[in-house]
Amino acid sequence: MKKSHTLALYADMDEAANALKELKSSGVSGFRMEDVVVKSPIDHPELSELLGPRPVYIQWFTLLGVLLGPTTGLVLIASAQASFIYQVRGGRPVVPLPPDMVLTYELFILSGVLMTVLATFVAMKLPGNRSPLYNASVSEDKIGILVKAEPQSIPQINEILGRHKPLEIMGDQAR
Amino acid sequence: MSHSVPSHPQMDVQVERKFVPKQKDLGADVTWAKINKDVLKSLEKPRPVFWVIFFSALALFSFGVYCEVYQYQNGMGVSDLNNPQVWGLYIATFIFWIGMGHSGTLLSALLHIIHADWRKPIYRYSEAMTTFTLLTAALFVLVHMGRLWQFYYVVAYPNERWTWPNFTSPLVWDATAIGTYLTSSLLFLYMGMIPDLAICRDNARGARRALYRFLSMGWQGTDRQWANFKVAYMTMACFLMPLAVSVHSIVSTDFAVSQNPGWHVTSFPPYFVLGALYSGCSGIITLFIVLRYVFRFEAYMTQPILNKLIKMTFAIAMVWTYLDLIEYATTWYGSDEVAKADLVYRATGDYALQFWGMIFCAMVMPFTLLIRFVRTNYTTLLIISLILNVGMWLERFQIITPTFAKSHYPWLWTAGWWPSWVQWGIVAGSFGWFTMLFMLYCKIFPSVSMYEVKEMVHEQNMEEKAHATQAEVHEAGLLPEMEGGQA
Incomplete structure (x- = not known):
C-alpha cells in the first residue's frame, strides 16, 4: 500500500x-x-x-580513497620515471622513492578528500x-x-x- | 582573594571572590530568524562603499591586465627579469599570496577540530579568502614564465615527446601540492556552504534562486543529511590540516633544496608555514574589519571574537619572529661564508631598506596589538593589519631579490637591481583581482555561516538555561550559594 x-x-x-x-x-x-x-x-x-x-558509512569510502589514491599515484609516477627514455641519472636510482613520497602524500590527501565528498553526496542523496x-x-x-x-x-x-x-x-x- | 563556602556541610569549595563572567561572543539579541535576515540582507544591500571597493579593484585589475598584455607582446625584457634575476616580484608575490591563503582553510579546519566556536562567524570568508588567494597565486606561475602558451609542458601526461616532468623537482611538487590544496579548499568551502545555500534558495527569486537551487542540490536539513554532513566535514578538516602544512613546506623546498646563499636552511619549512599563517591571520583581521562595516555584520563579527583572532595572530607572529631570528643565527654562526656575506648584504646593502622595513613591520609592529586602544579601534587595527602584511610581503621580496643579486659568482652579481613598472603593475593588478573576486563572492554567497552561527546561539541559550536551572536550585537551598553560579 x-x-x-x-x-x-x-x-x-x-x-x-x-x-x-x-x-x-x-x-x-x-x-x-x-x-x-x-x-x-x-x-x-x-x-x-x-x-x-x-549509521554513517562515509568513513569507509574515505578509507578506500586513502588506500587506493597513493598506491595508484606511486605506481603511475614510478612507471612514468621508469619509462622516461631521455634520462641521465648519474648513478642515482631511476625510481627514487624518498622524493616520490612527496607526490604520493599529496595524492593520499587528494583521493581521501575526493572520496569523502563523493560518499557524502551519495549518503545525503544529493543532488x-x-x-x-x-x-x-x-x-x-x-x-x-x-x-x-x-x-x-x-x-x-x-x-x-x-x-x-x-x-x-x-x-x-x-x- | 578567596574564601571558603561554609553553608554546606559536605562541601568546602574555594571560590574566587571577584568572579568576572566571560564576555559572550554573540549578543543576547541574536536570534535564528535575525541571522537569516541579516545575512540575506548582506547579499542584497551592502553599504555603498562596497561598490567603491569593487570598482577600485576592477580598475587596479585592468591596469594589471594591461601590463601583462604589454609584457606578452614585447617580451620579458620589459619586466627587467633576466639572469640571475629570473623571479623578481612575480615569485615573491606568488609566495605572498600562497601564504595569505594558508590561514583561511587551515585555521578553519584546526578550530573546527578543537571545537573553538568563535570561528563560526568568520570561517566562511576566511575559506573564501584561501580560494581566491590561491587562484591569484596561480596566475603568477603563468606570468613569470613569459611563454604562457607553453604552460602545458609542466603538466604530467603521456605525450609524443616521450618525456615527463621531473617528479623529483620541488617545482612539480609545488604545482601538485597547490592543485591539491586548491581542490580540497574549494570542496571544503562548498561543502560547508550547502545548508546556507538552501536557506538562500528558500528566500531568493529569479536568477539567484536558480543558482542557489542548483548549488544546494536539494538539501532539506534532514537528520540523516546532518549526520552525514557532520562526519564528512570533520573528515575533510582532518585532511586539510596536514595538507596545508605540507603545501607551504613544499613551497619552502623551492628554496631550501637549492644551494643559493640564504636559502639552504633547515628551518625553512616551519618558517614558511608560520609566515604563511602570520600573513593569513593579518589578512583575516583586515577582511574582518572591512566586511563588518561593508555588510553590516556588527552583530556577528564582535569584539570578543576579534580579540581571540588578535591574540592568535600575536602568538603566531612571535613564533615566526623566533624562527626568523633562528635562521639568521644559524647562518651567522655557520661555516658558509657566502651565506654569511649574503646576510650582511641584506642588512646593509642595496636592499637594506626592505630588510629593516620587514623587521619593523613584521617583527616590531605586532607588539602594538598588546595595546587595548589598537585592539578596539577598528581604523587603527585595519592600518596595523595592513602594515603586518606589508612586512610579510617585504619578507618574501628580501628572500628572493638580494640572494639573486649577490650569489656565489661575482660575474652574475646584479647589485641594486630593481623591478620595472611592468612588474609593479602586474603585482598591483593581482591585488585588484583578489579584491574583486572576494567582494563579488561576498555579494553572491553568504560570507557568514548562518547555520553555524545558529549553533552558537543554540549553545549559548542552552548554557543560559542550565545557569538558570542552577540558580533555581540554589534558590531552593539545595546547593550552597556561590558567586558567579560556579563551584
Whole structure:
C-alpha cells in the first residue's frame, strides 16, 4: 500500500522532542521510527538520539580513497620515471622513492578528500528533489517532524503530534 | 582573594571572590530568524562603499591586465627579469599570496577540530579568502614564465615527446601540492556552504534562486543529511590540516633544496608555514574589519571574537619572529661564508631598506596589538593589519631579490637591481583581482555561516538555561550559594 506523509512544525525543540518521545512509545501501528525524519536548521544530536541509530558509512569510502589514491599515484609516477627514455641519472636510482613520497602524500590527501565528498553526496542523496512536504521555515528557525505511515495511521499520528503545540501540521493526503 | 563556602556541610569549595563572567561572543539579541535576515540582507544591500571597493579593484585589475598584455607582446625584457634575476616580484608575490591563503582553510579546519566556536562567524570568508588567494597565486606561475602558451609542458601526461616532468623537482611538487590544496579548499568551502545555500534558495527569486537551487542540490536539513554532513566535514578538516602544512613546506623546498646563499636552511619549512599563517591571520583581521562595516555584520563579527583572532595572530607572529631570528643565527654562526656575506648584504646593502622595513613591520609592529586602544579601534587595527602584511610581503621580496643579486659568482652579481613598472603593475593588478573576486563572492554567497552561527546561539541559550536551572536550585537551598553560579 502506498504510504502517506505528515509534517508537523514546531517552534520549540523541547516540544519536538516530546512529540518524538510520545510517537516512539505510542505503539501506533503502520509506521516505523526509521521512517520518521527530523528537519531542522541545525544539527540536533539530542533529537537524533530519539530516532534511533542512523549509521554513517562515509568513513569507509574515505578509507578506500586513502588506500587506493597513493598506491595508484606511486605506481603511475614510478612507471612514468621508469619509462622516461631521455634520462641521465648519474648513478642515482631511476625510481627514487624518498622524493616520490612527496607526490604520493599529496595524492593520499587528494583521493581521501575526493572520496569523502563523493560518499557524502551519495549518503545525503544529493543532488535530489526536495520532498513535497518541505517547508522553508525549517531552514530558518523551525523544527519539522516528517512521518511516513500507512494512510489509516495518519490521524492517530497527527493527534500525537498535535498534542505538543505544533505551529502547523501538513499532510499529503489532502492533496 | 578567596574564601571558603561554609553553608554546606559536605562541601568546602574555594571560590574566587571577584568572579568576572566571560564576555559572550554573540549578543543576547541574536536570534535564528535575525541571522537569516541579516545575512540575506548582506547579499542584497551592502553599504555603498562596497561598490567603491569593487570598482577600485576592477580598475587596479585592468591596469594589471594591461601590463601583462604589454609584457606578452614585447617580451620579458620589459619586466627587467633576466639572469640571475629570473623571479623578481612575480615569485615573491606568488609566495605572498600562497601564504595569505594558508590561514583561511587551515585555521578553519584546526578550530573546527578543537571545537573553538568563535570561528563560526568568520570561517566562511576566511575559506573564501584561501580560494581566491590561491587562484591569484596561480596566475603568477603563468606570468613569470613569459611563454604562457607553453604552460602545458609542466603538466604530467603521456605525450609524443616521450618525456615527463621531473617528479623529483620541488617545482612539480609545488604545482601538485597547490592543485591539491586548491581542490580540497574549494570542496571544503562548498561543502560547508550547502545548508546556507538552501536557506538562500528558500528566500531568493529569479536568477539567484536558480543558482542557489542548483548549488544546494536539494538539501532539506534532514537528520540523516546532518549526520552525514557532520562526519564528512570533520573528515575533510582532518585532511586539510596536514595538507596545508605540507603545501607551504613544499613551497619552502623551492628554496631550501637549492644551494643559493640564504636559502639552504633547515628551518625553512616551519618558517614558511608560520609566515604563511602570520600573513593569513593579518589578512583575516583586515577582511574582518572591512566586511563588518561593508555588510553590516556588527552583530556577528564582535569584539570578543576579534580579540581571540588578535591574540592568535600575536602568538603566531612571535613564533615566526623566533624562527626568523633562528635562521639568521644559524647562518651567522655557520661555516658558509657566502651565506654569511649574503646576510650582511641584506642588512646593509642595496636592499637594506626592505630588510629593516620587514623587521619593523613584521617583527616590531605586532607588539602594538598588546595595546587595548589598537585592539578596539577598528581604523587603527585595519592600518596595523595592513602594515603586518606589508612586512610579510617585504619578507618574501628580501628572500628572493638580494640572494639573486649577490650569489656565489661575482660575474652574475646584479647589485641594486630593481623591478620595472611592468612588474609593479602586474603585482598591483593581482591585488585588484583578489579584491574583486572576494567582494563579488561576498555579494553572491553568504560570507557568514548562518547555520553555524545558529549553533552558537543554540549553545549559548542552552548554557543560559542550565545557569538558570542552577540558580533555581540554589534558590531552593539545595546547593550552597556561590558567586558567579560556579563551584
